[in-house]
Amino acid sequence: xxxxxxxxxxxxxxxxxxxxxxxxxxxxxxxxxxxxxxxxxxxxxxxxxxxxxxxxxxxxxxxxxxxxxxxxxxxxxxxxxxxxxxxxxxxxxxxxxxxxxxxxxxxxxxxxxxxxxxxxxxxxxxxxxxxxxxxxxxxxxxxxxxx
Numbered sequence: 552x553x554x555x556x557x558x559x560x561x562x563x564x565x566x567x568x569x570x571x572x573x574x575x576x577x578x579x580x581x582x583x584x585x586x587x588x589x590x591x592x593x594x595x596x597x598x599x600x601x602x603x604x605x606x607x608x609x610x611x612x613x614x615x616x617x618x619x620x621x622x623x624x625x626x627x628x629x630x631x632x633x634x635x636x637x638x639x640x641x642x643x644x645x646x647x648x649x650x651x652x653x654x655x656x657x658x659x660x661x662x663x664x665x666x667x668x669x670x671x672x673x674x675x676x677x678x679x680x681x682x683x684x685x686x687x688x689x690x691x692x693x694x695x696x697x698x
Contacts, residue, residue, distance in 0.1 A: 604654030617657035
């Protein structure tokens with residue numbers, strides 16, 4: 552076999568797999584809370600309301616402490632999967648709300664590990680991470696990869 556044929560065969564096998572790996576909904580993004588919050592599940596609309604500053608209460612009535620990740624791949628995936636917005640659109644949205652005094656953006660954790668720790672130690676905290684970052688100290692209440 553010629554080298555160019557082998558290269559083409561390799562690329563035709565690898566590129567579709569890479570595209571699937573990057574497809575929305577394939578990253579297992581989940582929303583987590585502290586088990587002491589007594590929340591077993593949240594709807595997508597409830598998570599949108601909390602993370603977009605529309606409603607800052609958990610279903611239990613406690614004030615919600617939403618935790619955003621710093622500008623990371625996970626943050627981009629979360630907002631793309633949750634509301635189908637880019638990070639630029641999210642930033643613009645929050646700039647308008649902050650300027651008008653209507654709301655403040657979620658607290659920013661530097662990475663997923665820090666977000667999990669914050670949720671594990673605060674019953675009112677809510678965050679998002681990839682499923683692989685979930686520990687026994689937190690509870691998954693919404694899987695964004697599921698319809």
